[in-house]
Amino acid sequence: MAPHKLTEYERLRLENIKxxxxxxxxxxxxxxxxxxxxxxxxxxxxxxxxxxxxEKKHRTETPIVLRRSLRTRGVAPDSSTAGGLKDDFDESQxxxxxxNPNSDSESPLTKRAxxxxxxxxxxxxxxxxxDRKLIEAILDxxxxxxxxxxxxxxxxxxxxxxxxxxxGSLKVGRKVWGSIDVDALKLEPDNIxxxxxxxxxxxxxLPTTDARIVVVGNKFGDVGFWDVDADAEDGDGIYLxxxxxxxxxxxxxxxxxxxxxxxSCYNGFIRLMDTERELFELVYAGDHxxxxxxxxxxxxNSLYFGEGNGQLRVWDARTGKSSxxxxxxxxxxxxxxxxxxxxxxxxTSSTDGTACIWDLRKVGVxxxxxxxxxxxxxxxxxxxxxxxxxxxATTSADNMVxxxxxDTYQNMTMVYHNNQTGxxxxxxxxxxxxxxxxxxxxxxxxxxxxxxxxxxDVTATLQSEHMSAIPCRFDAHPYEVGTLASATSxxxxxxxxxx
DNA sequence: CTGTATATTATATTG
DNA sequence: CAATATCCATATACAG
Numbered sequence: 132m133a134p135h136k137l138t139e140y141e142r143l144r145l146e147n148i149k150x151x152x153x154x155x156x157x158x159x160x161x162x163x164x165x166x167x168x169x170x171x172x173x174x175x176x177x178x179x180x181x182x183x184x185x186e187k188k189h190r191t192e193t194p195i196v197l198r199r200s201l202r203t204r205g206v207a208p209d210s211s212t213a214g215g216l217k218d219d220f221d222e223s224q225x226x227x228x229x230x231n232p233n234s235d236s237e238s239p240l241t242k243r244a245x246x247x248x249x250x251x252x253x254x255x256x257x258x259x260x261x262d263r264k265l266i267e268a269i270l271d272x273x274x275x276x277x278x279x280x281x282x283x284x285x286x287x288x289x290x291x292x293x294x295x296x297x298x299g300s301l302k303v304g305r306k307v308w309g310s311i312d313v314d315a316l317k318l319e320p321d322n323i324x325x326x327x328x329x330x331x332x333x334x335x336x337l338p339t340t341d342a343r344i345v346v347v348g349n350k351f352g353d354v355g356f357w358d359v360d361a362d363a364e365d366g367d368g369i370y371l372x373x374x375x376x377x378x379x380x381x382x383x384x385x386x387x388x389x390x391x392x393x394x395s396c397y398n399g400f401i402r403l404m405d406t407e408r409e410l411f412e413l414v415y416a417g418d419h420x421x422x423x424x425x426x427x428x429x430x431x432n433s434l435y436f437g438e439g440n441g442q443l444r445v446w447d448a449r450t451g452k453s454s455x456x457x458x459x460x461x462x463x464x465x466x467x468x469x470x471x472x473x474x475x476x477x478x479t480s481s482t483d484g485t486a487c488i489w490d491l492r493k494v495g496v497x498x499x500x501x502x503x504x505x506x507x508x509x510x511x512x513x514x515x516x517x518x519x520x521x522x523x524a525t526t527s528a529d530n531m532v533x534x535x536x537x538d539t540y541q542n543m544t545m546v547y548h549n550n551q552t553g554x555x556x557x558x559x560x561x562x563x564x565x566x567x568x569x570x571x572x573x574x575x576x577x578x579x580x581x582x583x584x585x586x587x588d589v590t591a592t593l594q595s596e597h598m599s600a601i602p603c604r605f606d607a608h609p610y611e612v613g614t615l616a617s618a619t620s621x622x623x624x625x626x627x628x629x630x
Numbered sequence: 631c632t633g634t635a636t637a638t639t640a641t642a643t644t645g
Numbered sequence: 646c647a648a649t650a651t652c653c654a655t656a657t658a659c660a661g
Contacts, residue, residue, distance in 0.1 A: 330641095350653080378653070397653070420653090482655080510655070528655070553639020554654055575639085600641070621641055 137272025155611035170489060179324035181355060181622075184259040218387035227441060247416050250402070252409040255374045257353070260366030265344075266358055269406045272339040273389035306471070309565045309612035313581050315629045316613060318595040322626035326369055327355035332378055332557055336608045338386035343608075345616050345624055346392070348379025354394055354404070357624060374402055374411035381424025385431050386609070395424040395436055401446070411452065415446055415453060425467035427474050441481060457494060459501075466560065472520040473606070480514035486525045486533075488540065503540055507531060512550070513560035515560045515579045517567040522584060524570045526550060526561040532572060532582055556620045557603040565612045573603045579617060579627070598625055 227621040256262055261597035326347050333348040343359040352375030361368025375396040383393040390406035393414070401415040415421075419439030425438070427433045434446040441460030446453040460481035470476035477494075480486040494500060505514075518522055523540050524532035527550065534544040550559045552575070561572035561582065570582040571593075579593035579602055602625060604616035613629035 551639075552654080554637095555640050555651070556654095558654070619641090 136348060156474060158494045179357075179369060181328070181369045181371045182259040182366060183257050183371065197622055226523060226569040238451040240558045241455055248413055250374055250411045250413075252372065252404070252406075252411065255372040257373055258366060258369065260370075262370045264361065264365050264368075265358060265370045266406055266409065268336070268342055268344065268358055269389055272337065272341040272344075273406070275341050276339055276389060278385070286571075289571045292511045306518060306609045307496060307612055310568060311566075311613045312630060313569065313591045313593070316615065318597050318625055318627050319592075320512075320597055322356050322359065322628065323597055324359075324367065324624055325622050326357045326368060326624050327351075327371060327622040329353075330555070330557060330620040331604055331622060331624070333382045334604050334606045334616050334618035334624060335382045335384060336606055336614070336616060337389055337392075338384050338609045339389055343614070343626075343627070344464070345606075345610075346382055346384070346623060347618055347622075348375075348382055348394060349622060351381060352376050352398075354379065354382075355622075359626060372404075372411070374404070375400065375412070380420075380422050381436065383424050383426040383434065385426070387431055391425070391581045393424060393434060395421040397421065399438070401434070401436065408516040412452065416430065417444075420463075421445075422463045423465055423467050423479075425469070427469055428471060429474055435467050435477070437467060439480065441483065443479065445478055459486065459489070459494070462510075463513065466515065468515045470516045470520045471518065476516075476520075478516060478523060478527060480511040482510040484509060484511060486514035486523075486526075505533060505535065505540075505543075505563060507533070508560075512558040513562075515561070515563055517563045517584075518565065519567050522563075522567055524560055524561050524563065526537060526572060529556070532561045534570070534582075534584055534587065535582075546582055546588055548572060548582070550578065550603075551575070552603065556601050559603055560605070562605045562607060564607050564615070570608070571605055571615060573605070573617070574607060575601060577601055579605075579615075593627060595625075599623075 145449065224377060227370065229382035248441040252262070253268075282516050311518055324404065326345065327349040330350040332346045332350060335346045337344040337346060345357040345359060347355045349355070352373060354372045355372055356370040358368035361413045375394065375398065377397040379396055381393070385391045393401060393405040394404065395401045397420045399419055399421055400413060401419040401421060401569065402411040403414050406409050415474055417438055419442065421436050421438050425435045427435065432448040434448065435443065437443055438456065440462055441458055441464060441465060442456040443459045444453045446454045459479055461483035463482045464479050465482060466480045468478050470478075475491045477489045477491055478486060479489065486505040486507070488503040490502055491502065507527035507529045511525055511527045513526045514523060521536055523535040527533070527536070530547060530550050532548045536542045552558050557575045561570040563570055567584055569584070571584065572580050574580045574592065576596050577594065577600065580589045581591040581593065582588065583590040600619035600621045600623055604618045608614035608615045608616070615627040617625045617627065
């Protein structure tokens with residue numbers, strides 16, 4: 132059946148070439164449009180969008196050539212799975228490794244070795260305009276937050292008061308608390324941008340009060356930044372990097388050091404974007420897909436991630452090594468979250484249809500010691516603790532959003548919610564706002580459903596004529612009450628703010 | 631129990 | 646404006 136397979140590959144290759152041509156054509160139109168809008172000087176605010184530089188465009192085109200050469204060279208895709216998951220990732224990764232003149236003529240092993248290293252931000256950068264402004268902005272925020280931290284005597288006071296729940300939550304992650312008026316949340320045209328191409332899997336505000344910077348990860352392995360308040364002449368404040376070859380499954384920002392940000396990828400790699408050294412360092416390279424990533428809120432040295440079919444690992448920043456893996460689930464772990472008031476308590480959600488609560492002091496010893504196991508009828512796409520830790524919210528493909536409360540989260544409320552996103556929209560994940568009042572979750576009618584914990588139902592829906600696609604992934608700003616980022620499968624980000 | 635095949639879904643781009 | 650390509654999510658049906 133060898134000839135049959137070959138034609139199949141040929142077909143895929145041609146499709147890829149075609150897709151690339153389409154993208155190039157689209158980019159040309161993009162730049163023409165932007166020129167046009169400049170010359171005609173439309174008073175109307177043109178929707179902000181990423182712009183890829185012609186040079187880098189060329190670079191993104193090259194993997195096609197590589198792809199072909201690999202195929203024609205007869206480099207076997209993979210003996211194990213015809214799906215070619217790993218294989219595909221490896222190939223697209225070579226778009227980055229192209230910098231290495233030897234990489235495409237070397238054996239896969241050498242290619243692999245090259246991939247297992249840092250990537251400079253410069254090499255990963257794809258946008259037209261310079262990224263100096265972004266780097267300076269991040270470093271500036273980082274310096275400021277460090278300054279305020281060292282001056283913050285409250286920290287030490289709080290450390291001696293572990294028992295106090297409220298103070299504990301203030302310390303951890305330093306998230307602000309506050310109630311909001313849902314009706315006051317508005318979407319202004321200025322707060323809309325297309326930050327990356329393709330589907331966004333992850334959106335996150337940089338944890339700072341000194342700037343509003345949004346980070347997103349998409350299915351191509353791009354990491355996009357949007358400095359929301361940037362001047363229009365600075366490329367709309369949008370910056371695009373390509374540090375990964377496959378979908379980005381997690382972004383974890385260090386609130387105590389803004390210049391350090393982790394990103395995880397379906398190809399099994401985790402990188403640390405170090406803005407000071409201007410590198411995407413490689414911190415972990417596993418053989419299984421990494422599906423979820425989370426940092427323990429008050430222990431920046433521990434990075435938790437879900438890998439393969441239900442495995443969980445902890446990576447230690449001090450040793451640079453990861454723990455042995457714990458088999459917590461039967462299928463992929465979609466989210467990992469910690470109880471803000473007691474970070475020994477962790478919750479995971481999984482495609483195996485369960486969400487579990489774990490005590491980290493026990494889980495390493497005997498993994499069958501889940502404190503609680505919540506069973507949905509289908510895959511569970513998320514499980515998050517509320518800001519006070521008194522609630523747990525789960526979102527499942529069984530069209531339910533679960534709300535759990537009580538000492539052992541024994542009180543259950545299931546709120547019906549259509550979570551059938553199909554193939555092209557990232558699964559919905561209900562997230563908490565700035566207190567225990569509301570859970571925000573996307574809906575298929577281009578709105579954001581707001582579920583009230585007291586009303587135990589969808590009490591409001593954020594809608595706007597400006598929102599032209601389905602918001603599927605969210606982040607509540609950690610320090611600005613009422614500032615909510617929503618991201619779509621078309622690469623757009625919408626930022627709702629209180630009016 | 632493991633693997634394959636298929637329907638589902640919305641968006642952006644094409645003609 | 647309607648047709649089309651997307652293609653790494655997920656559940657189900659069915660074969661081995």
